Amino acid sequence: MTVAAPLLAVRELRVRRGGALVLDISSLTVEEGTILSLIGPNGAGKTTLMQTLACLIKPHGGEFFFKGENVFSSHGLLQYRRMLAMVFQEPLLFDTTVFQNVASGLKIRGMNGPEIEKRVGQNLRRFGIPHLSERSARKLSGGEAQRVALARAMAIQPDILFLDEPFASLDPPTRESLMEDLEKILRQTTTTTLFATHDRMEALRLSDRIAVMNEGRILQIGPPAEVMNQPRDEFIASFVGVETILSGEVIKKDRGSFIASIFAQEVEAVGEVEIGEPVVFCIRPENVTLAVPPHQEATSARNVFPAMITKIVPLGLYYKVHLDCGFPLVAYVTGHSLEDLSLQEGQIVSASFKATAIHVIRKTKKN
Amino acid sequence: MDLILEGILKAFHLLFTLDPEVLGITLLSLQVSGSATLISLFIGISIGTLVALTEFPGRKLVVSLINTGMGLPPVVVGLFVTIFLWRNGPLGFLGILYTPAAMIVAQAVIATPIVMGITLAAIQALPKKLRLQILALGATRLQMVWILVKEARLPLLAGVMAGFGGVISEVGASIMVGGNIKGYSRVLTTATVMETSRGNFDVAIALGIILLLLAYFINLVLTHIQQRERPR
Numbered sequence: 334m335t336v337a338a339p340l341l342a343v344r345e346l347r348v349r350r351g352g353a354l355v356l357d358i359s360s361l362t363v364e365e366g367t368i369l370s371l372i373g374p375n376g377a378g379k380t381t382l383m384q385t386l387a388c389l390i391k392p393h394g395g396e397f398f399f400k401g402e403n404v405f406s407s408h409g410l411l412q413y414r415r416m417l418a419m420v421f422q423e424p425l426l427f428d429t430t431v432f433q434n435v436a437s438g439l440k441i442r443g444m445n446g447p448e449i450e451k452r453v454g455q456n457l458r459r460f461g462i463p464h465l466s467e468r469s470a471r472k473l474s475g476g477e478a479q480r481v482a483l484a485r486a487m488a489i490q491p492d493i494l495f496l497d498e499p500f501a502s503l504d505p506p507t508r509e510s511l512m513e514d515l516e517k518i519l520r521q522t523t524t525t526t527l528f529a530t531h532d533r534m535e536a537l538r539l540s541d542r543i544a545v546m547n548e549g550r551i552l553q554i555g556p557p558a559e560v561m562n563q564p565r566d567e568f569i570a571s572f573v574g575v576e577t578i579l580s581g582e583v584i585k586k587d588r589g590s591f592i593a594s595i596f597a598q599e600v601e602a603v604g605e606v607e608i609g610e611p612v613v614f615c616i617r618p619e620n621v622t623l624a625v626p627p628h629q630e631a632t633s634a635r636n637v638f639p640a641m642i643t644k645i646v647p648l649g650l651y652y653k654v655h656l657d658c659g660f661p662l663v664a665y666v667t668g669h670s671l672e673d674l675s676l677q678e679g680q681i682v683s684a685s686f687k688a689t690a691i692h693v694i695r696k697t698k699k700n
Numbered sequence: 701m702d703l704i705l706e707g708i709l710k711a712f713h714l715l716f717t718l719d720p721e722v723l724g725i726t727l728l729s730l731q732v733s734g735s736a737t738l739i740s741l742f743i744g745i746s747i748g749t750l751v752a753l754t755e756f757p758g759r760k761l762v763v764s765l766i767n768t769g770m771g772l773p774p775v776v777v778g779l780f781v782t783i784f785l786w787r788n789g790p791l792g793f794l795g796i797l798y799t800p801a802a803m804i805v806a807q808a809v810i811a812t813p814i815v816m817g818i819t820l821a822a823i824q825a826l827p828k829k830l831r832l833q834i835l836a837l838g839a840t841r842l843q844m845v846w847i848l849v850k851e852a853r854l855p856l857l858a859g860v861m862a863g864f865g866g867v868i869s870e871v872g873a874s875i876m877v878g879g880n881i882k883g884y885s886r887v888l889t890t891a892t893v894m895e896t897s898r899g900n901f902d903v904a905i906a907l908g909i910i911l912l913l914l915a916y917f918i919n920l921v922l923t924h925i926q927q928r929e930r931p932r
Contacts, residue, residue, distance in 0.1 A: 489837070
């Protein structure tokens with residue numbers, strides 16, 4: 334992905350509601366043609382940020398540049414709003430036909446008939462719904478309705494597209510097929526997109542960059558792999574799917590690796606730290622390996638602990654195994670492994686993870 | 701029983717022979733109530749939409765006043781419209797008391813809060829985010845209001861029905877400000893009252909049936925539009 338000059342840039346953007354600061358963005362840029370996902374729990378400020386950037390909410394302070402120009406002073410709000418499109422969690426379709434819905438943004442812009450026909454037709458085909466053209470928008474399934482909402486947004490050919498949890502109310506198969514089509518369309522059209530979701534898997538799949546939000550702030554922003562594997566703090570770690578988050582203190586160090594005491598157990602990790610420094614270890618469940626004592630093989634993992642299985646939770650294709658090794662640990666195993674090792678609650682197993690598989694958060698370091 | 705049967709027979713006779721007096725009364729009823737409804741639609745939908753879409757201090761009070769206004773007793777309206785239009789009243793210079801114009805004014809006063817209240821409820825019942833969606837589609841404020849009114853068109857049609865139904869069947873205000881002058885300001889309801897008081901039950905029943913049929917046919921047309929519009 335080539336990175337051009339930022340299409341959108343904000344500084345010190347603040348929104349207050351009832352006196353409380355609900356949005357506080359010190360800086361954010363979105364490059365043209367890229368997809369930025371905003372992830373965070375409900376109430377993190379994703380929607381407020383989107384609506385502020387779409388000029389649907391007036392901020393209480395800050396600067397906002399679009400294509401290098403200050404939106405608040407030079408563009409005029411209407412002119413700016415006509416460069417964007419937004420899709421909400423609910424399709425919010427008008428009580429008319431699918432065709433008229435997709436045409437609505439174009440009609441608002443005073444576009445003429447043939448051009449409307451062309452654009453609507455093109456977008457109905459893109460989203461695989463030309464057969465619904467004359468159907469009433471009230472007679473659509475949830476997935477169809479959201480396709481119409483997306484087609485309506487894309488018909489405008491927006492310079493920037495805001496997607497506010499557009500898949501949140503859809504069932505998994507519908508979501509999957511719509512996400513696949515949308516991803517293709519966004520890549521083909523190189524539409525700059527801001528995508529809010531509370532589902533990290535959706536974000537991982539669609540984005541060039543991910544921003545993790547909480548309490549109205551952006552806590553971390555970066556490429557998906559970086560945010561997922563190197564979360565900056567415990568909150569981000571837990572939000573991006575790190576199941577085991579352990580606090581400890583460095584007790585020994587040696588040429589790039591060190592040992593921290595965690596619940597009186599010694600755990601080895603990699604990193605430059607100081608002795609006595611408090612650290613947080615993030616261990617992703619897919620990096621933990623389990624073995625049953627007689628079959629135990631030699632391993633390169635530096636951390637091997639006897640552990641008792643406290644709980645096994647099925648998660649569709651795999652199982653989540655909660656362990657007690659003196660500290661809590663979570664591992665993912667497949668159904669096959671569960672059967673082969675005949676894992677059961679209360680059983681003692683050997684749990685191992687590599688020193689390099691631990692993401693270390695240094696607590697003294699100012700984030 | 702004879703009385704009712706006779707009344708019904710007379711009514712059909714009057715209808716089918718296109719009795720000029722009855723026809724005149726019927727047309728005037730339609731004209732007065734139709735005009736009053738049109739005026740009430742214009743004022744009621746504009747203000748109802750405005751109140752629905754804006755936040756201002758005292759909004760709750762305004763909303764409760766509108767809702768109270770939906771049940772204005774026609775005689776009270778008649779009383780105040782009479783006072784206003786009285787020779788020495790604030791609007792006495794208009795000289796329209798005891799004319800169909802005065803009846804239109806009184807009926808518009810009755811119908812406007814009904815249309816306003818229903819508009820207010822209809823616009824408020826639309827999803828809040830719809831406004832944001834319309835703005836995000838690039839609409840000006842005026843375009844947004846127009847789209848919202850279009851979205852609320854089915855309940856608004858109910859407002860038209862309720863407004864028209866309220867005034868075509870109203871008698872108190874019409875008789876007070878119109879005076880029930882034969883061939884000039886006599887409408888179906890005022891004529892029915894008069895004929896009943898005179899003991900001319902047959903004519904009264906005939907007028908009553910015409911009134912009922914009229915109300916029925918107009919609502920039938922509006923219901924037809926509403927049901928055709930309802931996508932299902």
